[in-house]
Amino acid sequence: MSAVLQNLVNQPYKHGFVTEIESEVAPKGLNEAVIRMISAKKKEPEWLLTFRLEAYKKWLSMTEPHWQNVKYPKIDFQSISYYSAPKSKKKFASMDEVDPELLRTFEKLGIPLHERAALAGVAVDVIFDSVSVATTYKERLAEVGIIFCSISEAVQKYPDLIKKYLGTVVPVGDNYYAALNSAVFTDGSFCFIPKGVKCPMDLSTYFRINTESSGQFERTLIIAEDGASVSYLEGCTAPRFDTNQLHAAVVELVALDNADIKYSTVQNWYAGDENGIGGIYNFVTKRGLAKGINSRISWTQVETGSAITWKYPSCILRGDNSVGEFYSVAVTNNYQQADTGTKMIHIGKNTRSTIVSKGIAAGHSNSSYRGLVRVTPTADGARNYSQCDSMLIGDQCGAHTFPYIQVRNNSAKVEHEASTSKIGEDQLFYFAQRGIGAEEAVSMIINGFCKDVFQQLPMEFAVEATKLLSFKLEGSVG
Amino acid sequence: MNEAVCNDDYLANMLKTWSEPSTSTLPWLDQLRSEAVDCVNALKMPTTRDEEWRFTDISPLIKLPFQVAKEPSQLKIKDIDHFFLGEAKIRMVFVDGQYSPQLSCITHDNDIIVGNLSALISCHSSEIATHLGQYTDFKNNVFAALNTSYLHDGALILVPHNKSVTAPIHLLFISTQKEVTSYSRCLIIAESSSNVTVIEDYVALQEVTYVTNSVTEISIADNAQVNHIRIQRESDQAFHIADCTASLAQGSQYKSTSVALGARISRYDLNVKLADEGAECSINGLALIKGQQLADTHTFIDHIKPNGCSQQLHKCIVDDTAHAVFNGKIMVRPKAQCTNSTQSSRNLLLSGKAQVDTKPQLEIFADDVKCAHGATVGQLDNEEIFYLRSRGLSEITARNLLTYAFGAEILERIPVISLRHQLEQTVLKQTQRN
Numbered sequence: 058m059s060a061v062l063q064n065l066v067n068q069p070y071k072h073g074f075v076t077e078i079e080s081e082v083a084p085k086g087l088n089e090a091v092i093r094m095i096s097a098k099k100k101e102p103e104w105l106l107t108f109r110l111e112a113y114k115k116w117l118s119m120t121e122p123h124w125q126n127v128k129y130p131k132i133d134f135q136s137i138s139y140y141s142a143p144k145s146k147k148k149f150a151s152m153d154e155v156d157p158e159l160l161r162t163f164e165k166l167g168i169p170l171h172e173r174a175a176l177a178g179v180a181v182d183v184i185f186d187s188v189s190v191a192t193t194y195k196e197r198l199a200e201v202g203i204i205f206c207s208i209s210e211a212v213q214k215y216p217d218l219i220k221k222y223l224g225t226v227v228p229v230g231d232n233y234y235a236a237l238n239s240a241v242f243t244d245g246s247f248c249f250i251p252k253g254v255k256c257p258m259d260l261s262t263y264f265r266i267n268t269e270s271s272g273q274f275e276r277t278l279i280i281a282e283d284g285a286s287v288s289y290l291e292g293c294t295a296p297r298f299d300t301n302q303l304h305a306a307v308v309e310l311v312a313l314d315n316a317d318i319k320y321s322t323v324q325n326w327y328a329g330d331e332n333g334i335g336g337i338y339n340f341v342t343k344r345g346l347a348k349g350i351n352s353r354i355s356w357t358q359v360e361t362g363s364a365i366t367w368k369y370p371s372c373i374l375r376g377d378n379s380v381g382e383f384y385s386v387a388v389t390n391n392y393q394q395a396d397t398g399t400k401m402i403h404i405g406k407n408t409r410s411t412i413v414s415k416g417i418a419a420g421h422s423n424s425s426y427r428g429l430v431r432v433t434p435t436a437d438g439a440r441n442y443s444q445c446d447s448m449l450i451g452d453q454c455g456a457h458t459f460p461y462i463q464v465r466n467n468s469a470k471v472e473h474e475a476s477t478s479k480i481g482e483d484q485l486f487y488f489a490q491r492g493i494g495a496e497e498a499v500s501m502i503i504n505g506f507c508k509d510v511f512q513q514l515p516m517e518f519a520v521e522a523t524k525l526l527s528f529k530l531e532g533s534v535g
Numbered sequence: 536m537n538e539a540v541c542n543d544d545y546l547a548n549m550l551k552t553w554s555e556p557s558t559s560t561l562p563w564l565d566q567l568r569s570e571a572v573d574c575v576n577a578l579k580m581p582t583t584r585d586e587e588w589r590f591t592d593i594s595p596l597i598k599l600p601f602q603v604a605k606e607p608s609q610l611k612i613k614d615i616d617h618f619f620l621g622e623a624k625i626r627m628v629f630v631d632g633q634y635s636p637q638l639s640c641i642t643h644d645n646d647i648i649v650g651n652l653s654a655l656i657s658c659h660s661s662e663i664a665t666h667l668g669q670y671t672d673f674k675n676n677v678f679a680a681l682n683t684s685y686l687h688d689g690a691l692i693l694v695p696h697n698k699s700v701t702a703p704i705h706l707l708f709i710s711t712q713k714e715v716t717s718y719s720r721c722l723i724i725a726e727s728s729s730n731v732t733v734i735e736d737y738v739a740l741q742e743v744t745y746v747t748n749s750v751t752e753i754s755i756a757d758n759a760q761v762n763h764i765r766i767q768r769e770s771d772q773a774f775h776i777a778d779c780t781a782s783l784a785q786g787s788q789y790k791s792t793s794v795a796l797g798a799r800i801s802r803y804d805l806n807v808k809l810a811d812e813g814a815e816c817s818i819n820g821l822a823l824i825k826g827q828q829l830a831d832t833h834t835f836i837d838h839i840k841p842n843g844c845s846q847q848l849h850k851c852i853v854d855d856t857a858h859a860v861f862n863g864k865i866m867v868r869p870k871a872q873c874t875n876s877t878q879s880s881r882n883l884l885l886s887g888k889a890q891v892d893t894k895p896q897l898e899i900f901a902d903d904v905k906c907a908h909g910a911t912v913g914q915l916d917n918e919e920i921f922y923l924r925s926r927g928l929s930e931i932t933a934r935n936l937l938t939y940a941f942g943a944e945i946l947e948r949i950p951v952i953s954l955r956h957q958l959e960q961t962v963l964k965q966t967q968r969n
Contacts, residue, residue: 124586432912434887449902452869458897462910463590467884470913477899477906 083140089113092240095140099209099243102216112229112239119233126425126457127365127394129301129338137272137303139241194258203287204249205260208276211247218249222280226309226346226373234305235342238274242307245275250285250316259515261290272303279309281316283349288319288515301329301364306341314349314376319357321514323522326362333392333421336364343370347379347408355382356399357513359522364393369427371400374408374436381410384510388526389422389454398428398445398459403436403469412443413509417526418454425457432469439466445475448506500526546575546677548600549716553684561660564686567668571683578677590860590892591802591831596774601716601746603685604631608711610740612638615709618738621953623705625649627690630709632717632747634688647700647731652689652722662693666724670752670780676804679778682718682750689720694729694759703732703764703951710769713743721751725759725787732762734951739770739797746774753781753789757811760788764949766958769797771826780806783814792948794958795822795830796965802831809836809843809871818847821945823965824857831860836878838871847878852942852966853889864896865906872901878908883915883941915941931968938966 083091092113096106121132198205204215212219229239246262264275281287304326310318320343329336339362345354356370366389372381383399401410416424426445447456458475480502488498504511504523511519553572580597581588607630615638619626627649628638634651641649648659656663668686673679690706708719725731737747747769755761761781769775775798781789795801807816822830836845851859859882867874882891895908915937923933942962949955 447897447899449899449904452872452900452902454902455898455900457899458895458908460894460896460910462891462893462912464882464884464891464912465888467887467889467914469884470911472909472911473895474909475895475897475907477897477904479902479904 082138085138086135087137087139087241091139095241095243098140099212101212104220105212108224108229109240112236115230116233116236116240119230119236121233125367126396126423126427126459127367129365132303132338134237139272139274140243197257201254201257202251203254203256204247206247208242208245208247208278215247215249218280219247219278222278222309222311224309226311226344227307227342232342234340235307238276238305238307238342242274242276245277245306247277248279248287248289250281250287252282253284255285256287259288259290261292263292272305275306277306277308279318279320280311281313281318283314283316285313286317289321290515291320291322292325301336301338303338303340304363308341308343308370310345310354312345312347312349312352312354312379315351316349317353318345319355320345320370322358322360323525324358324360324362324366325525328362328393329364329391331391331420333364336393337362339363339366339368341368343368344373345371345381346373347376347381347405349376349379350405351378352376353380353382355384355513357384357510358386358397359510359514359525360385360387360395360397361525366393366395366397369398369400371402372410373402373404374410375404377405378407379405380408382513383410383412383414384513385414386417386507386510386522386526387415387424388417389419389424391420391422393420393422395423396425396427398426400429401431401441403430403432403439403441405436407438408436409440410442412441412445414443414445415507415510416445416447416456417450417503417506418447418456419450421453423455423457425459426475427459429461429463430471430473431463432466432471434465436466437468439469441469441471443473445473446506447475447477448503449477449479545580545597545600546578546681549681550575550684552602560657563664564656568684568686571668571673571680571686574674574680575677575684578675578680580677587833587862590858591800591829593774593800593802596746596800599714599744599746599774601714604633604712604715604717607631607633607635610635610638610709610711614740615707618707618709618736620703620705620734620951622703622951623734624702626705626707627651628707628709629688629690629717629719631712631715632688632708632719646695647698648691648693649704650691652691652720653687655691659691659693662724663691663722666752666754667722668752670754670782670808671750671778672780672806676778678748678776679750682720682748682778685718686720687718689722691722692731692733693724694726694731696726697728698726699730700732703734705734705736708735708737708747708749710737710739710745710747710773711741713741713745716746716748719747719749721749723751723753723761723763725753725755725761727756727784728758729756730760732950733764734954735763735765737767737769737775737797739768739773742770742772744772744774744799745770747776749775749777751777751779753779755781755783755787755789757784758786759784760790762790762950763792764951764954765791765793765803766954767793767795767797767801767803768961769801771797771799771828773798775801777802778804778806780808781816782808782810783816785811786813788814789816791817792819792945793832794820794945795824795832796961798828798830800829800831803833805832805834807834807836807845809838809845810840812840813842814840815844816846818845818849819945819948820849821942822851822853822859823942823962824852824859825854825965826857827855828857829860830857833862833864835864836866836876838865838867838874838876840870841872841874843871843874843876845876845878848945849880850941850945851882851891852885852938853882853891854885854965856886856888856890858890859892861893862896863894863908864898865908867899867901867904867906869900872903874901874904874906876904876906880908880910881941882910882912883938884912885914885938935967939963942966
């Protein structure tokens with residue numbers, strides 16, 4: 058039985074190819090000159106350069122955090138290239154002008170970049186290495202007043218909006234990697250949903266790291282004004298290299314009165330080989346501010362890739378009656394490590410939050426849930442429910458739960474539960490009895506285990522996630 | 536930087552009265568003490584920057600480098616007999632950390648060895664040497680290191696193979712003087728297939744400021760059972776820092792019930808090592824605090840070998856601006872297959888300014904295990920209050936009853952009836968409102 062399961066898990070990474078595309082890569086290393094160079098290349102206004110330099114100064118004064126439950130060799134920040142862009146960069150009038158090599162890459166990845174893929178009905182912004190290469194459906198979105206473009210474009214076209222919101226949810230000195238990102242971020246998505254608008258389609262960003270020894274530092278900013286609502290998806294892949302690459306993104310969400318933001322991620326960065334060589338270090342800061350009354354921010358994530366995943370998509374529930382949600386599936390195999398979870402900071406009255414976290418660890422991997430639920434003295438009637446389940450496949454892996462619960466208000470109600478289980482022989486036997494083979498049975502059990510989270514994903518992503526999971530764990534159960 | 540210097544000052548101050556032992560007849564004991572002093576010198580006082588002390592700020596303690604009492608107070612039996620328990624045939628009394636033979640009552644039946652550690656250490660040297668200082672992790676715990684440096688008086692209980700001690704043994708630690716530090720120490724050795732109940736009881740005669748630093752080590756051999764009850768009812772201005780480590784051999788059982796009622800700041804570290812197959816432990820705790828009290832309980836249940844079983848229930852009732860901290864870590868090591876472990880942290884906040892920080896933690900490295908934990912923080916359930924009101928109770932009565940019942944669930948697990956009644960009265964008094 059064990060052999061079947063082992064074979065099941067170890068499927069090759071299918072997005073590991075490198076695209077031969079000419080790139081403009083900045084020399085390795087980080088200093089003020091590099092930051093000025095990035096800023097100049099992007100023709101940024103003065104205030105943004107100041108923002109970057111301030112962040113850089115903060116970053117220099119900070120030390121790398123070490124409290125996390127993941128281990129990795131010290132990162133040499135001077136051996137990373139902080140800027141890499143496909144060379145043939147000019148503004149494209151239509152998709153046909155885009156470098157065919159690039160288009161083929163995205164076709165291989167199955168991204169509906171081309172307008173003809175209208176069937177999928179998703180507006181896509183594509184970030185290749187550090188730079189946004191294409192955004193689809195812009196016009197249709199513009200009709201209802203939605204701005205969806207790369208953040209560099211937004212800096213040029215809508216500087217007031219960027220200036221007003223950038224760095225308000227994740228301040229430049231928030232943490233070591235956020236400071237680094239604020240100093241060197243090259244591109245990312247920007248999305249603005251004006252008052253009362255319900256976004257007519259799902260918005261999506263696709264991130265791809267292509268160049269070896271480059272880091273990816275993208276910045277995403279989503280603003281939903283009063284009564285607006287949006288569902289945003291994010292997908293990530295990277296080619297197979299033997300060196301580790303750093304991905305330190307920052308995502309900021311702002312929801313005003315009655316606004317609703319749903320942010321879904323399917324993260325499938327290259328995870329390293331079966332001996333843990335190579336792979337992406339995914340150190341991301343994601344935070345949403347539920348600023349207005351009755352606002353809602355919902356994070357859904359399916360984390361299957363990356364050598365190390367270390368992130369805590371969080372909600373600051375400031376508006377009265379605001380709602381925060383976090384649904385997560387983290388799957389680790391081989392030597393992958395994950396330390397992920399969420400923070401729910403209850404500030405407003407009658408704020409509610411839900412946390413559902415499912416961790417699956419196989420091989421020699423370690424999966425940790427680390428979460429914080431804080432109820433401040435002002436959060437009368439706050440309510441939280443957390444559930445963290447882990448599943449272990451094999452006896453070489455580890456599952457850890459570190460929930461922090463801090464309550465400063467006696468009208469709050471906070472509940473947390475966690476459990477650990479495995480795929481039992483009797484469960485497999487039950488399936489076998491009904492003529493279902495071990496492989497399929499494991500896949501069904503795992504999908505059942507993750508159902509609560511997959512239900513939250515938009516349809517296409519849910520299908521993708523289910524598939525991803527089943528091949529990810531092929532051969533690991535037994 | 537200043538803080539670090541100040542910390543070192545504190546520890547240096549605390550070691551001021553320590554002197555190199557004049558080569559006694561027990562070189563191992565001298566060595567243990569000097570090793571502990573080396574540890575104190577190597578360690579620093581913890582601050583809230585240390586994860587283990589994140590919510591417990593002990594800076595008020597650092598300002599008060601209290602020394603060991605020079606002269607123990609002279610007490611009469613009648614001064615303290617209200618603390619005595621009818622069921623306990625054996626009673627050991629420590630006054631400000633020093634053993635008082637006059638107030639104690641030791642009977643020698645059943646071949647068990649009970650008495651003051653410093654008096655019995657030479658005639659039972661080999662048995663004691665294999666256990667004393669072997670379980671508590673004083674290399675990483677500055678308070679346990681201080682305690683071990685000053686190791687002298689203490690309670691020794693050694694229950695021989697196959698002996699069952701039916702009556703509980705009462706260890707009464709009384710604080711009488713202000714501005715002193717008492718180092719109290721207990722060593723409980725249960726040999727194979729033995730059975731014993733021990734009550735560790737910390738009380739004060741007056742409401743003054745002092746420090747209790749206590750270390751308990753419990754060794755439970757194959758198939759033995761130890762029932763450990765720990766009551767902390769210190770003065771409301773006192774500091775109580777305690778560390779207890781229990782090591783469980785094959786098929787052994789450890790039951791712990793701890794109740795924290797007193798102290799301005801109290802910290803209790805309970806480490807249970809299920810070191811061999813089929814060991815079982817049941818850990819219950821209650822913290823009932825008010826005013827500006829802070830009660831911090833850290834437990835660590837370490838499943839090392841297969842087929843272990845642990846159950847834990849920790850409750851806090853927090854009133855006024857008091858602050859309760861609970862950190863419960865359960866570790867399941869790679870070999871500890873078929874472990875069954877449950878943990879539950881329940882917290883009741885009675886006032887708007889009360890605080891709770893709870894962190895139930897699971898670290899699991901084996902796949903064939905059943906582990907679950909849960910935590911809740913909140914106030915009384917409105918439906919429960921409604922249920923009682925629909926039966927004719929006033930709202931106040933309903934609330935009082937439910938609050939009392941919340942705490943009484945832990946007290947019910949204390950097998951010593953007289954002690955249970957005493958505590959029930961205390962809890963009843965503290966949870967009633969008009």
